[in-house]
Amino acid sequence: MFLSNLLGTSSRSSRPSRRRTSSKASRAKSPSHIRLSSASSSSLSQSQSQTQANEGPSRSEYIVDESQLEPIAPLPNDILSLNNDLESLSSLFPDIQVEVFREMLSNLSDESKLFVITDMLLKNPATYVKGRRLTAEQLAGQKTPVSKTETFRTSAYKIAVRALALQEFKGLSRSTIDAVLSESNYSYLDARPTLVDLSSKSWKFAISSILFRRKPVTSSEAETHPLVYWRSSEGGLLVPAVKATGNAELDRELFEELILPLKALEKDTRERADRALALSVQTEEAEACEATYECACCYTDSVFEEITTCSADGHMVCFRCVQHSITEAVFGQGWQASIQKDTGTLRCPAVSSTECQGCISSDHIRRAMHDTEKGTEILEKLDQRLAEHGLLSSGLPLVRCPFCSYAEVDELYMPTDARPPKIRLSGVPNVILMLLAILLSPASLFLAIVSFICLVLSWNSSVRSFVSRHFAAALSRYQRRAVV
Numbered sequence: 001m002f003l004s005n006l007l008g009t010s011s012r013s014s015r016p017s018r019r020r021t022s023s024k025a026s027r028a029k030s031p032s033h034i035r036l037s038s039a040s041s042s043s044l045s046q047s048q049s050q051t052q053a054n055e056g057p058s059r060s061e062y063i064v065d066e067s068q069l070e071p072i073a074p075l076p077n078d079i080l081s082l083n084n085d086l087e088s089l090s091s092l093f094p095d096i097q098v099e100v101f102r103e104m105l106s107n108l109s110d111e112s113k114l115f116v117i118t119d120m121l122l123k124n125p126a127t128y129v130k131g132r133r134l135t136a137e138q139l140a141g142q143k144t145p146v147s148k149t150e151t152f153r154t155s156a157y158k159i160a161v162r163a164l165a166l167q168e169f170k171g172l173s174r175s176t177i178d179a180v181l182s183e184s185n186y187s188y189l190d191a192r193p194t195l196v197d198l199s200s201k202s203w204k205f206a207i208s209s210i211l212f213r214r215k216p217v218t219s220s221e222a223e224t225h226p227l228v229y230w231r232s233s234e235g236g237l238l239v240p241a242v243k244a245t246g247n248a249e250l251d252r253e254l255f256e257e258l259i260l261p262l263k264a265l266e267k268d269t270r271e272r273a274d275r276a277l278a279l280s281v282q283t284e285e286a287e288a289c290e291a292t293y294e295c296a297c298c299y300t301d302s303v304f305e306e307i308t309t310c311s312a313d314g315h316m317v318c319f320r321c322v323q324h325s326i327t328e329a330v331f332g333q334g335w336q337a338s339i340q341k342d343t344g345t346l347r348c349p350a351v352s353s354t355e356c357q358g359c360i361s362s363d364h365i366r367r368a369m370h371d372t373e374k375g376t377e378i379l380e381k382l383d384q385r386l387a388e389h390g391l392l393s394s395g396l397p398l399v400r401c402p403f404c405s406y407a408e409v410d411e412l413y414m415p416t417d418a419r420p421p422k423i424r425l426s427g428v429p430n431v432i433l434m435l436l437a438i439l440l441s442p443a444s445l446f447l448a449i450v451s452f453i454c455l456v457l458s459w460n461s462s463v464r465s466f467v468s469r470h471f472a473a474a475l476s477r478y479q480r481r482a483v484v
Helices: 002-027 031-055 077-092 098-107 113-123 125-129 136-140 155-168 174-183 188-200 203-212 248-289 319-331 362-370 375-394 425-440 444-457 461-483
Strands: 228-232 238-243 307-309 316-318 345-347 398-400 407-409
Touching: 077 098, 077 113, 098 113, 098 125, 113 125, 155 174, 155 188, 155 248, 174 188, 188 248, 228 248, 238 248, 307 319, 307 362, 316 319, 319 345, 319 362, 319 375, 345 362, 362 375, 425 444
Parallel strands: none
Antiparallel strands: 228 238, 307 316, 398 407
């Protein structure tokens, strides 16, 4: 016991000496080592500051304005060449879906790929197309041969889209998400409705919604879209923003499809509110100065900016009466009474003892309709009805499209007052010479036999009706060519 205490005391007493020795040794180090360590630390701090300066300002997590979007990097040469081949094939075969070309370009080698695919589609199209053709409606609504969502995508874009889909649809398996994204060419906005439908039917989502109280992801409108975040601005107003995904192309696509419509709607709402406020201020000032004008139709007072006059007696009509008259004429029963179809103007709606023969010009109509809701659509309907009246009043034969309002002149029109063909006097000598040549030719006997057979067959009513019907059709075709 005494020995153990002695040994323990000696060992404990030896430890501070070692510490003091090590501290002395550290103090005895050369000052050059100290200068080296300080120099290395300063160089490290300088490199970090230089790296931060090169990186620039930190990337914002939420994109509120278009200025926060990063420029899209140029496509690699292989992706660019594939997209060029895709456009060439789509222009050569416009009735085939782009999916067929994309599939064939992905499976074939790079050597003479475009010529090989063209030859394959010309020789045996059914083997590769497999019914994937565009309908007439799709061809009519197609603005460009290949849309942006159908082109080849870079690997970075695909990774960003997949990560975004996995983050939003956690109740779906990765294989399901990959299959849907592959089918939609990794276009997130095109694949999202399918993913939402599958997510609402998934048992994983049902269990997670019960346990974790998750809300169903079913909204597709921009205002309530789950990818749109409403952030408070400096003035305290909520502005829409989209969360950055790390890919510049995907960020720009989401911003243009989700944020820009909201900004346009907000701008339109703000302009309407400003216009209403300005009109109320003008009305108050005009009433204070007694500078209002009475409408000759509704007998209400309006400011000078909201008044128009007719072309005959100078009746003052407010914009509100013009708007109601045009709306009733386009969608109601006032077309014949309100619209002067030859000039496309509005008849004067003023209430007077005698009927006014004046009209409201089309420029004033557009000014009045511009201030109302859906005024542009109403003006388009008005122009369509005026164009329809112009076509009908022209009296030309028309061929109309069964799916839209397009019409064109029928070039094969047969007029009702068409006269039967007549032999011209200048052609009588030619006819006589032809008959003499036939009679004097060796084939006259053969022609006589054929004429006798035709005469015998003409006694049959079915043969006679068949020949007369075809002869009348041939004569009608000849008259149509003569009219054209």
